[in-house]
Amino acid sequence: MNCPSPITHSMYADGALAAREALLLEQHATTCAACRTRIEVLRQESVALRLALRDVEDSAPIPRFAPPARARDFVVLVLGVALIGGFSKAFWDTVAAAIPSGLEWLNPLESGELYERALSVFTFIVYEGTAMWTATLNLVGAALVIALIAWLAVTAVRPRAFAAVAASLLAIVIALPSIGHAFEIRRSTGLVTLPAGETVDDTLLAAGETIAIDGNVNGDLLAFGRSVTVRGNVTGDLITGGETINVEGTVGGNVIGGGRGVSLLRARVGRNLYGFGRDVSVDAAAEVAGNALAFGEKIDINGRIGTDVKGFGANVTVSGAVEGDVEGFAGKVTLLPSARIGGNLTAHVDSMDDLEIAAGAVVGGSVDTQLVDREQRRNRYLTVRYYMNQVVRLGALFLSGLLLLWLFPVLRDASFPNVGAVLKAGGLGLAAAVTLPVAALLVCLTIVGIPIAVLVFALGAIGLYVSKAVIAQIIGRSVFRAPQGPPHYAATLITGLLIVVVAINLPGIGGLANFVLTLVGFGVIVSLLLARLNRGAAV
Amino acid sequence: MTKEAAFAEAYTAHYRQVRGLCRQLLGSAERAEDATQEAFMRAYHAFASYDPAQPFAGWIMRIARNHCLDLLRRRTTERALFGDEAEEAAAAEAPGEDGLGTVLGAERAAAVNAAVAKLPERYRVPLAFAYYADADYDEIAKSLGITRTHVGVLLCRAKQLLRQSLEETP
Secondary structure (H helix, E strand, O other), X not given: OOOOOHHHXXXXXXXXXXXXXXXXHHHHHHHOHHHHHHHHHHHHHHHHHHXXXXXXXXXXXXXXXXXXXXXXXXXXXXXXXXXXXXXXXXXXXXXXXXXXXXXXXXXXXXXXXXXXXXXXHHHHHOHHHHHHHHHHHHOHHHHHHXXXXXXXXHHHXXXXXXXXXXXXXHHHHHHHHHHHOOEEEEEOOOEEEEOOOOXXXXXXXXXXXXXXXXXXXXXXXXXXXEEEEEOOEEOOOEEEEEEEEEEOOEEOOOEEEEEEEEEEOOOEEOOOEEEEEEEEEEOOOOEEOOOEXXXXXXXXXOOEEOOOEEEEEEEEEEOOEEOOOEEEEEEEEEXXXXXXXXXXXXXXXXXXXXXXXXXXXXXXXXXXXEEOOHHHHHOHHHOHHHHHHHHHHHHHHHHHHHHHHHHOHHHHHOOOOOHHHHHHHHHHHHHHHHHHHHHHXXXXXXXXXXXXXXXXXXXXXXXXXXXXXXXXXXXXHHHOOOOOOOOOHHHHHHHHHHHHHHHHOOOOOHHHHHHHHHHHHHHHHHHHHHHHHHHHHHO | OOHHHHHHHHHHHHHXXXXXXXXXXXXXXXXXXXXXXXXXXXXXXXXXXXXXXXXXXXXXXHHHHHHHHHHHHHHOOHHHHHOOHHXXXXXXXXXXXXXXXXXXXXXXXXXXXXXXXXXXXXXXXXHHHHHOOOOXXXXXXXXXXXXXXXXXHHHHHHHHHHHHHHHHOO
């Protein structure tokens, strides 16, 4: 027999040769020294190779395994944070009751009703979150531009993240309205009109520089442009954004408007008005059957409001007729002589002088002035209450943070490898904080969308709230840079939170610090969620 | 012990081994990291079907192996991946007097691994299967969708190329 091929030798050394062939080779090897040597060499080689392959320098740390997030975790988080918020609030109420002149300003919706209770607990939980969103919504027009820029920045760094966000937004915008009803889009760079006499029998989306709606829309109207004028009839909701918004026609549903100026001129609104802008006004000839909720610098209520008015702004002026209550959170609340208020008037102002009721104005119920304590505002660092408030705040954030880190272990190891990562997270956080309410507003268009929008709002608000815990964890970890690794996450969390709470209370820059830290933390949460989405999609 | 805790324990215990396999199969530490996470993610989802009587190592290594193969296949077609058997067989050579065994002291492990990482995929993959994952020829043949002899040819060639590569870099 000739010497077998090198392949046969190799297979024999690996024990992979069939029994008959192996026997033949063994017989041959008894008489062939060369083959014996080869087999021996190959055997040693296998052993050496096995050892060498396993001998990889592997001191790289084992990253934490992040089990996929389940819906249950989110529910637990939401319930947990709500519970912690509720307890903190209850605790605070007890403490506040023990301290003279309680902190009513912290609880602006004081009332016995369950709904308002829940709302006030929620306000407490998302104290920072809602404040930020109020600011964001006030600037919705400008914010869209910022969002676009932030998005472009994100696109440059993470094309897949952009794709995921864009695709989901597109899906929301395109798919959801079509479930409910048909959709008509009118778009132009210049003028978009719906002439008088013309009727659109479904939802109309109008976008352009100038939008003039004189005809009828038998559905919802979404109008976004520099100048939006609605003189026709809209049977559904009117959702609009622009520099100047004038409503002179009839709207069967709600009016949700954001812009520099939002005016109801001769409008008839079947349900509520939600106005966000520098100036929000309801003209003498205008009528809102439901509530009017207005955020702005200058709020003028001159027309008729069927239910309550809630105004948040520098100046809230009422000169019209309000069937229900009026509540103003403002620098100045003014009732002109023509004002007629059926219910109570509550003004949350700095001093008694900031509520002005002209002679001739009528308030059916009680007049209440809730003072936002000036003393406390000016010298807040000198009051016990202030520090107690911070302790409660810290405690609530710590418990919420612990819950978050326990549920989502991947957040425990979050870190910033470089400054770019911080900027990226901040940009992403800003983009998400701006787009979330816009997306929520858009999904509000359909009936099925409303619960989704509420969910988006709630999750977003809780996300903004706990984002400070996330950033605190990152800061805490960088403080404990020990060779044996960081201590338990509770220790790093509380350390980081102490630093964060001090930072956001610094005079002067505290507000900015709060804003930046919240956005960066939010960005970390969003980027981790996106990374998970991407990995899921890439596999 | 809860399912989560059991899995977390198994994860820590086997992570490095799985990452090693992925690294040998994919030839890149970075891609290995991702592949390892994904393998464990797959294992996590399939944990209910895992039979605790079987060793966890074998199970997770099989998942990782299959995932890496999927990744490799996605980049290239199978034929191109493992080449032509006859052509390869013709090029096969036996080791000289001193094969890898004699030159491979512990201090040369790094050099071997570097050489392995540089091997073309069609050699590196069966090599990692056979000498890292300790899979037998039948298993490798089945996983790669090639014949048993083809596996033998590829392994023989792989070792031959390794020898050449290591001789060049003493």
